[in-house]
Amino acid sequence: MIVHGSSISPFVRKVLVFAAEKGLACENRPTGLGPKSDEFMAISPFGKIPAFEDGDYKLCDSSAIVHYVDAAYAATPLIPADPKDRGRAVWFDEYADTIMFAAFAPIFWNRALAPRLKMPFDEALAAKAEAEAVPPVLAYLESIAPEAGAYLIGDSLSLADIAVCCPLVNGSYAGLTVDADKYPRAAAYTAAILARPSFATLIAADKAMMGF
Numbered sequence: 688m689i690v691h692g693s694s695i696s697p698f699v700r701k702v703l704v705f706a707a708e709k710g711l712a713c714e715n716r717p718t719g720l721g722p723k724s725d726e727f728m729a730i731s732p733f734g735k736i737p738a739f740e741d742g743d744y745k746l747c748d749s750s751a752i753v754h755y756v757d758a759a760y761a762a763t764p765l766i767p768a769d770p771k772d773r774g775r776a777v778w779f780d781e782y783a784d785t786i787m788f789a790a791f792a793p794i795f796w797n798r799a800l801a802p803r804l805k806m807p808f809d810e811a812l813a814a815k816a817e818a819e820a821v822p823p824v825l826a827y828l829e830s831i832a833p834e835a836g837a838y839l840i841g842d843s844l845s846l847a848d849i850a851v852c853c854p855l856v857n858g859s860y861a862g863l864t865v866d867a868d869k870y871p872r873a874a875a876y877t878a879a880i881l882a883r884p885s886f887a888t889l890i891a892a893d894k895a896m897m898g899f
């Protein structure tokens with residue numbers, strides 16, 4: 688299995704953590720921003736990361752990829768089979784990829800990544816996202832968060848836990864962590880998920896490479 692794309696992307700991180708939690712060997716080729724090869728564009732026609740290969744099978748989009756991986760390597764499922772739980776897992780993945788990503792991306796870009804890449808950035812956009820977009824996202828997370836060490840769905844780790852923690856990592860690279868005074872359940876629950884080796888290994892590598 689090959690995952691193309693830098694693990695500083697929350698979408699790439701989701702796929703890498705998902706594969707690690709399933710115990711699957713996975714090669715990461717850290718394609719970043721900028722022009723992509725013809726081979727990459729043949730897998731991901733709009734140039735987005737991640738792109739994925741499993742033998743001859745090629746796929747883009749983190750959610751499509753994890754659904755494929757869970758079905759193809761079914762011994763250690765991370766997407767619930769129960770219809771109601773499965774629906775909730777898809778919702779939490781969607782919440783993470785759209786609402787959470789949109790809240791944290793301006794903070795990550797303008798405070799962490801663009802300055803390091805010597806690209807234009809605008810602190811006002813980060814401050815606006817922190818003031819307006821992040822609070823409802825974290826208030827919702829607080830309302831759904833289980834106890835530390837427990838899971839969003841059922842009694843085992845699922846796509847839901849992996850997905851919602853991925854955008855938070857980008858916030859943390861920009862110095863924005865979940866405030867334990869305001870959001871105690873969310874802070875404790877996400878700290879426990881992010882301490883898992885699947886996340887911790889990637890986070891350590893990102894920090895070493897980028898100086899976050």
Ligand SMILES: N[C@@H](CCC(=O)N[C@@H](CS)C(=O)NCC(=O)O)C(=O)O
Nearest residue numbers: 696697698734735736737748749750
């Ligand atoms: N829905 C896609 C989103 C992928 C995405 O937006 N990736 C970003 C990186 S975080 C990207 O490739 N941006 C580069 C670009 O838009 O050209 C997924 O889940 O994989």
